[in-house]
Amino acid sequence: MPRYDFRCRSCGATFELNRPMAQANDPATCPDGHPDTVKLLSTVAVTGAAASAPAPSGGGGGGCCGGGCCG
Ligand SMILES: [Zn+2]
Numbered sequence: 001m002p003r004y005d006f007r008c009r010s011c012g013a014t015f016e017l018n019r020p021m022a023q024a025n026d027p028a029t030c031p032d033g034h035p036d037t038v039k040l041l042s043t044v045a046v047t048g049a050a051a052s053a054p055a056p057s058g059g060g061g062g063g064c065c066g067g068g069c070c071g
Pocket of ligand 1 (some may be wrong): 010030032034
């Protein structure tokens with residue numbers, strides 16, 4: 001049974017509930033009885049997207065041709 005994290009907007013408490021997925025979106029009540037709660041997203045590992053830098057194309061720069069030195 002999945003576990004859902006909730007946070008109470010009245011007192012700021014966070015609590016967990018084990019409930020069927022069918023009831024995932026049902027309102028939850030704070031352990032202190034506050035009905036104003038929000039469901040938190042499950043803990044997900046958020047890592048920066050390691051964008052693969054494009055390999056620099058060979059050639060260009062450093063060549064002797066183009067500067068008139070080759071001939
Ligand atoms: Zn509360």
